[in-house]
Amino acid sequence: MSGEKEDFVPITPGKVNMYVCGITAYDVCHLGHARSAVVFDIIKRYLRYRGYDVTHVRNITDIDDKIIARAAQEKTSTEEVAGKYTEEYYRDMELLGVSRADIEPNATDHIKEMIDTIEGLVDKGYAYAVDGDVYFEVNKFSEYGKLSKKNPDDLVAGTRVDVDERKRSPLDFALWKASKEGEPSWESPWGKGRPGWHIECTAMSSKYLGESFDIHGGGADLIFPHHENEIAQSEALTGKPFVRYWLHNGFITVDKEKMSKSLGNFFTIKEILGKYEPEVVRYFLLSAHYRSPIEFSDVHLNEAELSIDRYYTTVMRINDFIETAGAAEKLTASAELEELLSSFKDKFHNAMNDDFNTASALGFIFELIREVNRFLDSGPSGQKAKDLVIQTSELLSEIGGALNIFNKSPKQWYSLLMKVKKIDLSEIELQEKIDERQRARETKDWATADKIRNELAGKGIILEDKKDGTTWKIRAG
RNA sequence: GGCGACGUACCCAAGUGGCUAAGGGGGAGGUCUGCAAAACCUUUAUUCAGCGGUUCGAAUCCGCUCGUCGCCUCCA
Numbered sequence: 001m002s003g004e005k006e007d008f009v010p011i012t013p014g015k016v017n018m019y020v021c022g023i024t025a026y027d028v029c030h031l032g033h034a035r036s037a038v039v040f041d042i043i044k045r046y047l048r049y050r051g052y053d054v055t056h057v058r059n060i061t062d063i064d065d066k067i068i069a070r071a072a073q074e075k076t077s078t079e080e081v082a083g084k085y086t087e088e089y090y091r092d093m094e095l096l097g098v099s100r101a102d103i104e105p106n107a108t109d110h111i112k113e114m115i116d117t118i119e120g121l122v123d124k125g126y127a128y129a130v131d132g133d134v135y136f137e138v139n140k141f142s143e144y145g146k147l148s149k150k151n152p153d154d155l156v157a158g159t160r161v162d163v164d165e166r167k168r169s170p171l172d173f174a175l176w177k178a179s180k181e182g183e184p185s186w187e188s189p190w191g192k193g194r195p196g197w198h199i200e201c202t203a204m205s206s207k208y209l210g211e212s213f214d215i216h217g218g219g220a221d222l223i224f225p226h227h228e229n230e231i232a233q234s235e236a237l238t239g240k241p242f243v244r245y246w247l248h249n250g251f252i253t254v255d256k257e258k259m260s261k262s263l264g265n266f267f268t269i270k271e272i273l274g275k276y277e278p279e280v281v282r283y284f285l286l287s288a289h290y291r292s293p294i295e296f297s298d299v300h301l302n303e304a305e306l307s308i309d310r311y312y313t314t315v316m317r318i319n320d321f322i323e324t325a326g327a328a329e330k331l332t333a334s335a336e337l338e339e340l341l342s343s344f345k346d347k348f349h350n351a352m353n354d355d356f357n358t359a360s361a362l363g364f365i366f367e368l369i370r371e372v373n374r375f376l377d378s379g380p381s382g383q384k385a386k387d388l389v390i391q392t393s394e395l396l397s398e399i400g401g402a403l404n405i406f407n408k409s410p411k412q413w414y415s416l417l418m419k420v421k422k423i424d425l426s427e428i429e430l431q432e433k434i435d436e437r438q439r440a441r442e443t444k445d446w447a448t449a450d451k452i453r454n455e456l457a458g459k460g461i462i463l464e465d466k467k468d469g470t471t472w473k474i475r476a477g
Numbered sequence: 478g479g480c481g482a483c484g485u486a487c488c489c490a491a492g493u494g495g496c497u498a499a500g501g502g503g504g505a506g507g508u509c510u511g512c513a514a515a516a517c518c519u520u521u522a523u524u525c526a527g528c529g530g531u532u533c534g535a536a537u538c539c540g541c542u543c544g545u546c547g548c549c550u551c552c553a
Contacts, residue, residue, distance in 0.1 A: 003481090021553075028553090037553040066551075094543085145480095148548075154479045197551090219553030220482095226552090249553070250482090256545070260552060287501080288490065294545070295481080301532065303489060303502050310501080313515065351491085360491050364499035370500090377509090377517050446511060453513075464514050475514090477502080 001147060001246060005355050007432070008053030010214045011244065012332035016047050017053045017209040019243075020101070021037035021201065021218035021226070023059040025085035026070045028264035030090050031281075031296060032219065032264055034258050039280055039290040040217045041098040041354075042403055045353050049402040057208045059201060060086050063108050063194055069184055078184050082106075092269040093418075095278045097404045105204045107195060111186045113203040117237060118188075126236040130166045132191040138171040141232040147246060148224035174227050175199050178207045198229040206234065216243040220250055221258075221353045250293045267296065274286060275414075277420050280305045282405055286358040302477045304364045307366070307477035308406070308413070314369045318393050318409040318473065321376055323387060324468065329382035337375040344368055348399055365399060365406075368392065410473075423459050430461065437463075457461045466471050 007024050010016050019272035020040045023033055027362050040058075042198050061067075062082035071078045078373055090100070106140050109113075118134055124352045138144050155171055164170075173197035181186035185192040206211065211234070218227065227246065234242040245379035252259040259266045275298075282306040288294045344364065351360035372392045375385075400406035408416070415427065425433075433452055 023553075024551090032553045034553085039553095065553090088493095133497050148480080150549070221548075221552050224548060225550090226481095251547075251553080253546080258547070258552090262550095262552070291482090292490090295489085300489065300501090307501050309513095317516075358489075360499075363491060366500050404527060441511085444511075450512070457514095462514060465510080465512095466515090470517095 001243075003149065006245065008245065009287065010052070011212060014051070014053055016052045016215060017057075017213035018044065018047075018054060018215040018217065019057045019059075019201070019209055019213060021222055022058040022060050022104070023085075023089055023195075024064055024066060024381055025082040025089065026064070026066040027085060027261070028268050028270065030259060030261070030268050031272060032266065033089070034092065034096055034098075034106070034269050035285050035294070036091065036217075036219050036249050036282065037093050037098045038073050038096055038285045041214075041248075042216075042286065042290075042358060043217070043247065043356055045099070045404055046356060050349075051343060054102040055103070055209065057103045057105065057205065059204055060089075060104060060106050061197065061200060062106045063184060064197055064416065065447050067473050079108075080242055082108075084393050084407070088414055092273075095273060096269070097278065097282055097403070099298075107200040107206065110200065110204050110207065113207050114199045115176075115186075115188050117203045117206075117233070118195075119201060120237050121175065121233060121447075124236065126233075127175055128168070129176075129190045133166070133174055134176035134178075134190055136170040136175050137166055137231060138169055140231065141236050143235070144171075144232050145228065148162075148228050149219045149226060149230055150228070151251050167359075173198060173225065173234070192469075198226055201226075201230050201235060202233045205230075206238070211238040212242060212244070214239050214244045215247060216224075216245075217247040217249070220248040223248055239417065247290075249290045250288075252298075253293050253295050257401070258293075265276055272301075275420065276305065277308075277416050279405060279413075280310060283362075286362060286403070286405065287359060288414070290354075291355075299471045306477040309473075310366070311369060311406055312408070312410040312413045313473065314373055315393070315396070315406075316473075317456065318372065318389055319410070320466070322387050322393070325389075326381035327383075329384060331382065332378040332380050333383050334375060334376075334380070334388060335383070337371045337388060338370045340368055341388070341395065342394060349356070361399075361403075365396070368396065377447065414472070414474050417476065421460055421474060423461065425456075425459055429470060430456070434472060438470060441465075 020036070021028060044054050044056050060082070063078055067078045067081050074081065100136050104393070116129060120127065121136065122134065127134055127136050136151060145155070152171060156169065175198075176188060176190055176195055178191060178193045183194070185194055205216070208248045216227065231242050250445060254265040255264060257263060259340060282303055284301055285294065287304060347364045348361050351357045360422050372389065375388070380405060396406065418427070437449045437452040440452070456472075462473050462475050464473065
């Protein structure tokens with residue numbers, strides 16, 4: 001609310017109530033929706049990892065003008081439209097490693113709660129009914145604009161929306177809309193109609209999280225008017241502060257412009273996942289601070305893929321060492337790794353505690369990656385060395401687990417890359433090629449060995465010759 | 478027009494008052510290797526859009542200028 005970072009103090013110690021605006025289920029989701037979901041998934045996971053008891057509510061708007069329009073266009077019902085795109089949404093989110101919210105309320109399951117809320121506002125004089133519509137009277141709520149830092153007078157002056165003569169002010173917004181012939185409708189004290197958009201979040205958040213709760217999130221484009229209106233409705237009704245901390249994620253941009261339906265410059269999650277592993281998309285979304293804009297492009301996704309590949313390449317090396325390390329005690333150049341191992345969690349926590357700075361946190365992960373590589377390069381062996389590497393491996397898993405990233409085995413990663421890059425060679429065929437090349441190498445038939453290697457390289461497969469065999473990976477980037 | 482955010486290397490991106498300006502990608506050179514790949518090492522911003530100011534000290538605070546974007550209409 002201050003527009004600045006503040007220390008996080010939940011209403012109830014150890015407990016976090018968090019409400020995040022989900023989607024309006026009228027079409028498939030694009031990368032912008034993914035960002036919001038991933039960002040708040042990370043926030044929830046990190047809070048839980050730090051021991052908070054988090055209750056996460058994420059709503060689905062399943063009745064609104066666009067859904068009605070879509071249903072008319074597809075000659076079906078709004079329930080079908082909303083149901084279909086809600087399912088698509090969950091499918092996309094699951095692929096991206098976004099966990100389900102604890103409570104996922106639909107607007108249409110809470111009509112009664114919304115009507116009660118609206119009646120409360122009418123009773124208190126904050127809302128008025130006209131011809132079956134009910135509007136919230138913005139002038140009655142003196143703090144209107146406090147979140148978006150807008151002055152209602154300026155807004156009226158610059159209003160671009162068609163002025164509805166029946167409203168007392170152009171800023172007044174609908175709590176309840178009278179339904180037209182043939183539209184879905186519910187009975188209400190004002191006649192048949194349906195809820196306005198903003199009221200569902202007020203009614204459902206207070207039902208599940210209470211009148212005041214800790215965190216409310218959503219895309220930056222929801223700040224005004226959606227979240228501003230939620231504050232007005234909620235605080236007018238309860239007289240209590242609605243939300244402690246507002247968190248808004250920045251936009252995905254394409255050529256520096258906001259990715260959006262109306263501009264038509266959007267890429268659906270499905271399209272993107274046809275070319276990239278979901279983990280790449282997740283990493284990409286975490287590679288910048290959640291409030292900053294992120295420019296979408298193949299170049300950036302390829303860079304994300306390379307970063308993840310560096311991670312898994314190192315994990316492969318770590319696992320290799322743990323399995324094959326010699327018995328002779330030889331600890332070389334371990335000081336730096338040990339030091340980083342002992343300070344790593346603090347560094348990671350500090351980064352994440354500072355407004356969920358995932359970009360910085362990822363930086364520390366790659367510092368650890370470099371340090372363990374350096375250590376392995378120094379040719380250690382023995383139990384102590386092994387223990388250090390195991391400790392590194394466990395630390396990486398723990399942190400990856402907290403963020404739900406880097407959670408595969410290197411083998412899985414390369415198998416998935418093979419699929420997403422559509423390499424037309426089975427792993428069995430590949431192994432045969434490698435064996436064939438190995439026989440050539442044993443007779444020092446370098447020409448044949450190199451020919452096979454080049455052939456595979458042409459398909460995007462990279463071979464690594466090691467002491468005790470050859471491993472393969474898929475070229476990233 | 479009103480309000481707000483941002484501008485860090487070739488690209489992406491942390492850093493918001495004080496040690497060598499994280500990390501990833503890319504480039505150059507090297508170590509290792511049959512050759513590679515991977516990894517590691519060295520190097521690639523004496524400087525943080527520009528100009529002023531505050532301070533012992535600023536990328537970081539303040540002011541102005543330039544540029545980019547967003548919100549003010551549905552939007553993640």
